[in-house]
Amino acid sequence: MMKNGNVAEIFGCKTFNLPTMKERLPKETYKSLLKTINDGTKLDPSVADVVANAMKDWAIENGCTHYTHWFQPMTGSTAEKHDSFITPTSDKTVIMEFSGKELVMGEPDASSFPSGGLRATFEARGYTAWDPTSFVFIKDNSLYIPTSFISYTGEVLDKKTPLLRSMEAINKEAKRVLKFFGKNPTRVVSYVGPEQEYFLVDKELRNKRKDLMLTGRTLFGAMPPKGQELDDHYFGQIKERVSKFMKEVDEELWKLGVFVKTKHNEVAPAQHEIAPIFSTTNIAADHNQLTMEILKKVADRHGLYCLLHEKPYEGINGSGKHNNWSIGTSDGELLFKPGKHPLENVQFLLFLAAVIKAVDKYADILRLSVATAGNDHRLGANEAPPAIVSVYLGDQLAQVVEELKTGKHEDSVAGEFLETGIDAIPILKKDTTDRNRTSPFAFTGNRFEFRMPGSSQSISGINIVLNTILADTLGECADMLEGCSDVKSKALEIAIDLFKKHDRVIFNGNGYSDEWVAEAERRGLSNLKTTPEAMPLFKSELSLALFERHGVFTRTETTTRTDIMMEEYDKKLNIEALTMLDMAKQEILPACLKYTKFVVDNIAAKKSIGIEAAKETELAKTLNTLTEDLMDKTEKLQTAVNNTPSVDDDPFVCGTFYVSTVIPAMDELRKTADTLETMVSKEYWPFPTYTDLLYLV
Numbered sequence: 001m002m003k004n005g006n007v008a009e010i011f012g013c014k015t016f017n018l019p020t021m022k023e024r025l026p027k028e029t030y031k032s033l034l035k036t037i038n039d040g041t042k043l044d045p046s047v048a049d050v051v052a053n054a055m056k057d058w059a060i061e062n063g064c065t066h067y068t069h070w071f072q073p074m075t076g077s078t079a080e081k082h083d084s085f086i087t088p089t090s091d092k093t094v095i096m097e098f099s100g101k102e103l104v105m106g107e108p109d110a111s112s113f114p115s116g117g118l119r120a121t122f123e124a125r126g127y128t129a130w131d132p133t134s135f136v137f138i139k140d141n142s143l144y145i146p147t148s149f150i151s152y153t154g155e156v157l158d159k160k161t162p163l164l165r166s167m168e169a170i171n172k173e174a175k176r177v178l179k180f181f182g183k184n185p186t187r188v189v190s191y192v193g194p195e196q197e198y199f200l201v202d203k204e205l206r207n208k209r210k211d212l213m214l215t216g217r218t219l220f221g222a223m224p225p226k227g228q229e230l231d232d233h234y235f236g237q238i239k240e241r242v243s244k245f246m247k248e249v250d251e252e253l254w255k256l257g258v259f260v261k262t263k264h265n266e267v268a269p270a271q272h273e274i275a276p277i278f279s280t281t282n283i284a285a286d287h288n289q290l291t292m293e294i295l296k297k298v299a300d301r302h303g304l305y306c307l308l309h310e311k312p313y314e315g316i317n318g319s320g321k322h323n324n325w326s327i328g329t330s331d332g333e334l335l336f337k338p339g340k341h342p343l344e345n346v347q348f349l350l351f352l353a354a355v356i357k358a359v360d361k362y363a364d365i366l367r368l369s370v371a372t373a374g375n376d377h378r379l380g381a382n383e384a385p386p387a388i389v390s391v392y393l394g395d396q397l398a399q400v401v402e403e404l405k406t407g408k409h410e411d412s413v414a415g416e417f418l419e420t421g422i423d424a425i426p427i428l429k430k431d432t433t434d435r436n437r438t439s440p441f442a443f444t445g446n447r448f449e450f451r452m453p454g455s456s457q458s459i460s461g462i463n464i465v466l467n468t469i470l471a472d473t474l475g476e477c478a479d480m481l482e483g484c485s486d487v488k489s490k491a492l493e494i495a496i497d498l499f500k501k502h503d504r505v506i507f508n509g510n511g512y513s514d515e516w517v518a519e520a521e522r523r524g525l526s527n528l529k530t531t532p533e534a535m536p537l538f539k540s541e542l543s544l545a546l547f548e549r550h551g552v553f554t555r556t557e558t559t560t561r562t563d564i565m566m567e568e569y570d571k572k573l574n575i576e577a578l579t580m581l582d583m584a585k586q587e588i589l590p591a592c593l594k595y596t597k598f599v600v601d602n603i604a605a606k607k608s609i610g611i612e613a614a615k616e617t618e619l620a621k622t623l624n625t626l627t628e629d630l631m632d633k634t635e636k637l638q639t640a641v642n643n644t645p646s647v648d649d650d651p652f653v654c655g656t657f658y659v660s661t662v663i664p665a666m667d668e669l670r671k672t673a674d675t676l677e678t679m680v681s682k683e684y685w686p687f688p689t690y691t692d693l694l695y696l697v
């Protein structure tokens with residue numbers, strides 16, 4: 001374990017970062033690579049060999065024997081295939097080699113990754129291409145090279161390539177707008193700080209539950225006597241075992257150059273959060289993947305298991321991933337920063353208006369970017385934002401927008417002060433962006449916090465959408481400003497017009513209330529409750545045209561991606577339904593039968609000596625009725641599963657059937673099983689209960 005205070009020393013020690021590059025590369029090579037990293041310019045091919053060789057030497061000195069291209073296929077996790085550095089020599093020994101070509105390009109067999117039918121199996125080749133903007137790193141004696149993954153014919157098969165493309169789109173369109181304000185930064189970049197929620201559970205207990213092992217969530221389980229009603233876990237003291245785990249996670253991630261900063265207990269028992277300092281979206285996405293991986297790995301070393309599922313426990317808060325998103329220039333200007341006088345900051349108002357329009361116009365696409373089987377349990381449920389997309393601006397900005405729309409000026413709420421009532425404590429300036437925890441898309445000072453994403457999701461998809469929809473509306477603003485003599489007045493006019501046209505999406509009230517659902521409907525906002533409802537809209541004309549226009553996805557790429565995501569939903573549901581059947585038949589039913597027999601035997605024994613055992617007879621009857629009900633519900637679920645249309649024929653028809661028929665049958669079966677759990681002796685119950693899972697961490 002690291003000594004205190006050594007963070008600066010170990011930070012990034014497992015990455016080939018700028019200081020290491022500077023130290024190990026010839027000056028010209030370093031300069032050329034740095035230009036690619038900072039400005040996104042094309043990499044000079046002649047430098048690749050030099051860089052590869054330096055990387056290899058550094059990797060070997062640090063214990064590496066292999067290298068791997070590391071990529072993010074459509075599965076949402078990462079993939080790797082390791083090759084050693086060895087090259088045979090004429091005297092039958094080996095030397096360690098690594099060429100520029102091997103660094104820049106890889107050729108993994110792509111046939112087993114989801115492609116939505118993009119690749120015919122006879123042409124299964126895929127290519128990985130080095131992304132120099134994200135540092136290579138060392139893990140398990142391998143040199144990891146972050147890469148894009150594309151098919152032989154050039155279609156994207158991964159999540160990184162389109163993310164990089166969407167960053168290009170933002171760069172292009174934001175720069176067009178900034179030009180009118182007399183600014184010409186080299187680049188405009190999008191940033192993300194993802195807050196990652198997760199649950200910890202004792203590893204041995206987890207291994208006793210098939211549902212947790214196969215689906216990542218509990219499919220059965222009665223509520224424990226104590227839930228989260230006391231609110232005693234949120235920001236509470238961190239238990240020693242958990243604290244040790246967290247320290248090791250921090251350390252591992254720091255070594256990998258991840259800027260982890262914040263950790264705390266979350267609302268639910270055994271729920272926690274980890275958050276880094278924000279970085280460029282592309283790097284943040286790589287780092288978030290690493291964070292999820294390290295959480296799992298380190299947990300294992302501590303006898304724990306990390307649950308990243310959106311809803312591991314019914315009736316208990318789920319886990320999300322808050323995507324704090326902003327854009328900024330290479331000169332360090334954050335473009336969502338209102339400044340002291342937002343009302344007069346026309347450039348800010350225009351960017352704000354472009355965001356509002358983007359969210360309103362493309363609300364359905366934002367919604368579907370977070371649609372997964374896991375997240376369907378969260379969105380619209382009590383503790384998560386509803387499935388309705390709206391924007392929260394906070395009092396100050398809401399007032400600014402209102403004044404601009406109506407032309408009426410009121411005393412600003414800006415700069416209110418908070419009286420603590422204690423002299424020794426300084427008066428704090430009240431945060432005028434006061435966060436509304438119930439909003440799916442909240443302005444928080446210099447960024448927007450998109451709160452709908454699920455905890456297990458890759459953040460790439462979400463940010464592809466955010467970047468592209470904003471690039472789109474910024475592009476429209478730039479078009480309107482083109483050839484205009486008084487840019488400032490025109491920009492203000494455009495902003496006001498957009499505020500007026502899109503104000504239906506602005507909502508500053510309680511997003512969890514029923515009134516809002518009704519109000520949103522009146523405003524004509526969509527409320528897409530499930531993945532099968534939301535997902536088809538990804539291949540709507542609005543969406544196809546959007547991504548095509550900005551070079552993020554071709555029409556084919558959008559269409560195939562839609563199918564892949566829908567299939568993933570269907571397959572997950574299928575696994576869940578089968579796991580439930582398995583547990584019901586092989587574990588729950590036998591336990592209920594055994595326990596009933598125990599009660600019945602007991603009654604018989606008592607009766608043999610003349611004891612009436614009336615209460616036990618009641619119990620035996622109830623157990624019997626419920627067990628029959630369990631068998632009945634199991635059969636019904638089995639029938640539903642048998643009748644499910646094939647995912648291969650049409651994943652959308654299949655998904656809709658899950659929602660209409662299979663999920664209700666699963667819910668029914670669960671209800672009966674959970675009631676039985678509360679009646680059957682713990683000694684007979686086949687797996688750990690919610691109390692065990694949530695409190696024995």
Ligand code: ADP
Nearest residue numbers: 191192193194275276277278324325326446447
């Ligand atoms: P909270 O839980 O109060 O919302 P946290 O401190 O847990 O806040 O997380 C906030 C996240 O937002 C951090 O990752 C932080 O680095 C990030 N963040 C701060 N400023 C920006 C910005 N301009 N753009 C993107 N992310 C930002």
Ligand code: MG
Nearest residue numbers: 195262273275
């Ligand atoms: Mg937080």
